[in-house]
Amino acid sequence: AQTWADIIGYNVEQAPFSPVELRAFMQGLIDGGPTKSGHRTPAVVVVLPFGGVDEMVVRANYWVVEQVLAAGAHGVALTHARSPGAVRAFVQAARYPQAPPAAGIGEGLRGSGGQGLAAAVWGIRATEYQAKADPWPLNPDGELLLALKVEDRWALPGVDEIVGVPGIAFLEAGPSDLHLSLGYPPPVGNQYAAEVVEARRHIAAAAK
Numbered sequence: 730a731q732t733w734a735d736i737i738g739y740n741v742e743q744a745p746f747s748p749v750e751l752r753a754f755m756q757g758l759i760d761g762g763p764t765k766s767g768h769r770t771p772a773v774v775v776v777l778p779f780g781g782v783d784e785m786v787v788r789a790n791y792w793v794v795e796q797v798l799a800a801g802a803h804g805v806a807l808t809h810a811r812s813p814g815a816v817r818a819f820v821q822a823a824r825y826p827q828a829p830p831a832a833g834i835g836e837g838l839r840g841s842g843g844q845g846l847a848a849a850v851w852g853i854r855a856t857e858y859q860a861k862a863d864p865w866p867l868n869p870d871g872e873l874l875l876a877l878k879v880e881d882r883w884a885l886p887g888v889d890e891i892v893g894v895p896g897i898a899f900l901e902a903g904p905s906d907l908h909l910s911l912g913y914p915p916p917v918g919n920q921y922a923a924e925v926v927e928a929r930r931h932i933a934a935a936a937k
Contacts, residue, residue: 730761732771736874740776742808748796751775755801755850769852772803774874780809781877787815791822791838798823798862799843801850804874808903811883813890820864820896823875828863831895867896874898879932881910888935902932 737758739751758770775797779790787807794805807819817834824837839862848858863871875896879888880903892900907925908916916925 730758730764730770732764734771736772736774736804738776738806739773739802741778742776742780743778746778746793748800751797751802752800752846752850759850759852770850772874773801774804774806774876775802776806776808776878781807781815781819782809782811782883784812784814784818787818787822791818794819794822795839795843798839798873799846801847803872804876804898806876806878808878809881809884809906810877810879810891810900811881812887813894816877816891816894816897819877820867820875820894823864823873823896825859825862827859829868831867834867834895864896865898876900878903878906880904880906882907883910885928885931888932892932892935900932900936902929904929 739754755770755773762770764771777793777797779786779793781787797805805823807816810816821835822838825839826837828837844855844859847862848855851858861870861872864873864875865871875898877892877897877900879891879900884891904921904925905916907928908921911922911924913922
């Protein structure tokens, strides 16, 4: 809770996924807080245990987003974001149905019931939580952070459209996975092939 970092990444991409353990982690941050900035906890963004390889995969796993946010996390990150359709489904999964409409994003998929659990972690009323639990900057008053990892060759041709989907707060390249996807052996340290370095520049330019 006293970390120097602006964001804590809680990574269950390969680690065992347990909403119960995530909730205990969030409670531990509350118990160890407040932060040096005076906030109840640091911001926690959970790296999800499924990838955005296509829209159908994201829709089939939207319940994971619901479980993570109900545990009180402040955001979610989607790995292997390959298409705009997958990213739109990701944003939709993080929103409530009553959220302000957004072009290209369907009605939110979060159901009523979990807001009380998340609100207890945030230290606010359930109705207040539902108003705040929407992706920023899609909703200027929203306080959820949605992130992407662009990390394979399939995403590179359409990266501008992928990162341009409304509702994404930040993204990162995954150079090690890019290295493998582009046909290179596992990198040694930070020694990446020139093609990977150029791909990272392209992703950064799209983000900016």
